[in-house]
Amino acid sequence: MKMKPSDQKLSQVLAEWSVEPKASAGFRPGVWARIGRARGDAAWAGFARARAVPFAVLMTVALGLGAWTGREQARGRVAVERAEILQNYVSGLDARAMAMR
Secondary structure (H helix, E strand, O other), rough: OOOOHHHHHHHHHHHOOOOOOOOOOOOHHHHHHHHHHHHHHHHHHHHHHHHHHHHHHHHHHHHHHHHHHHHHHHHHHHHHHHHHHHHHHHHHHOOOOOOOO
16 A cells, blocks of 8 residues: 555654653652552551541540440449349338347
């Protein structure tokens, strides 16, 4: 197949053409900084450090709520057991079985 003269000229221009981009001074450090940020987000330690304050607040609230709930359950249990002990004590008292001195 024969090429047209315009195609030959285009082929010659494309063969001679080359791209020479200007090198940016901060390109390489910028790339490494992005890689470092991506690595930091993937690790659990980086994730925890980035969210340390909300995590600490959440854990403090959860611990306080758990302690308060446990205290209230213990109070209720003590009240029930106290009532049972008193009931057993009173029902165990029999005036006829008491010895008079």
